[in-house]
Amino acid sequence: MRQTGNTILITGGTSGIGRALAERFHAAGNKVIIAGRRQALLDEVTAANPGIAGYAVDMVDGAATDAFVQGVLADHPALNIVIANAGIMRAEDASHRRDLSDAEEMIATNLTAPIRLIDALVDHLSAQADAAIVTVSSGLAFVPLAATPTYSATKAAIHSYSQSLRWQLRGKVEVIELAPPAVQTDLTPGQATNAAYMPLQQFTDEVMALFALTPTPAEIQVSTLPFLRHAEAEGRYDATFEALNNSYGH
Ligand SMILES: NC(=O)c1ccc[n+]([C@@H]2O[C@H](COP(=O)([O-])OP(=O)(O)OC[C@H]3O[C@@H](n4cnc5c(N)ncnc54)[C@H](OP(=O)(O)O)[C@@H]3O)[C@@H](O)[C@H]2O)c1
Structure with missing residues (x-):
């Protein structure tokens, strides 16, 4: 992936990983466009980083996503990279019959929305040089x-989908999967201050260094990820599953 001179759309750019990547890519000499629902945070990020453009959109709304993509492409026809980062994470007790609205929202936000966003952009990106x-x-x-x-x-589905899309x-278009480990953000309550999680700045430093490799790895895996990523290949899946879930305390 080219490091500078790109036009990059980052969804979920109002906070956490998306905001951190937006600021780094902006500082590295790229045109950056962020999207999210919270207008106040879009305003804050764009004011703090003159040149970053912000768009308010709810990515679970298909019609709104289509209109958003058309608007972004009209305003930024050089767009050559999309980072489909917006996501939500909620705990669920599946051991009893439950209200499935959390499950449905997670599927809509984490799986359907990126599939739809990428679909809306794929023809445009396929016609761009250095597209990713x-x-x-x-x-x-x-x-x-x-x-x-x-x-x-x-997230398992996104891993699978990324491989098919890459093929x-x-x-035509480079497909890169960023697989974060546990990182200090506001994704879940208390996560931003959890000392067991990787500080956002360290995570972003490692990610930017991996993006800068030539060629860019198909999977961006920072230093703590192999514990989970390679558990099965290294024959320690069951032990890793138990360690992960025991450490979470449920
Ligand atoms: N932090 C971790 O430990 C970790 C680990 C693995 C993977 N990840 C993944 O990394 C990505 C970023 O998460 P994060 O940790 O940076 O959490 P975060 O700070 O909560 O950021 C999530 C972003 O997604 C946006 N978003 C959520 N729902 C949206 C919707 N319906 N429409 C538009 N934007 C929406 C939010 O913006 P608005 O609220 O303004 O809409 C926010 O900017 C997610 O896909 C997450 O699953 C995170």
Whole structure:
């Protein structure tokens, strides 16, 4: 992936990983466009980083996503990279019959929305030089956290989808899967201050260094990810599953 001179759309750019990547890519000499629902945070990020453009959109709304993509392409026809980062994570007790609205929202946000966003952009990106699609999965794509069954399943699906997309777009668009480990953000309550999680700045430093490799790895895996990513290949899947879920305390 080219490091500078790109036009990059980052969904979920109002906070956490998306905001951190937006600020780094902006500082590195790229045109950055962020999207999210919270207008006040879009305003804050764009004011703090003159040149970043912000768009308010709810990515679970298909018609709104289509209109948003048309607007972004009209305003930024040089767009050549999308980072489909927006996501939500909620705990669920699947051991009893339950209200499935959390499960449905996670599937809509973490799986359907990126599929729809990428679909809306694929013809445009295929016609661009140096085009890339970055999907955002998780270490939990590889070993599920039992307390978040639907979340973990959506991320496993994103890993799978990324591989199929990479194959279909080979020679046209680079498909890169960013698989974060546990990082200090506001994704779940208390996570931003959890000392067991990787500080956001360290995570972003490592991610930017990996993006800068030539060629860019198909999977961006920071230093703590292999514990989950390679558990099965290294013959320690069951032990890793138990360690992960025991450490979570459920
Ligand atoms: N932090 C971790 O430990 C970790 C680990 C593995 C994977 N990830 C993944 O990394 C990505 C970013 O998460 P994060 O940790 O940075 O959490 P975060 O700070 O909560 O960021 C999530 C972002 O997604 C946006 N978003 C959520 N629902 C949306 C919707 N319906 N429409 C538009 N935007 C929406 C939010 O913006 P608005 O609220 O303004 O809409 C926010 O900017 C997610 O896909 C997450 O699953 C995170």
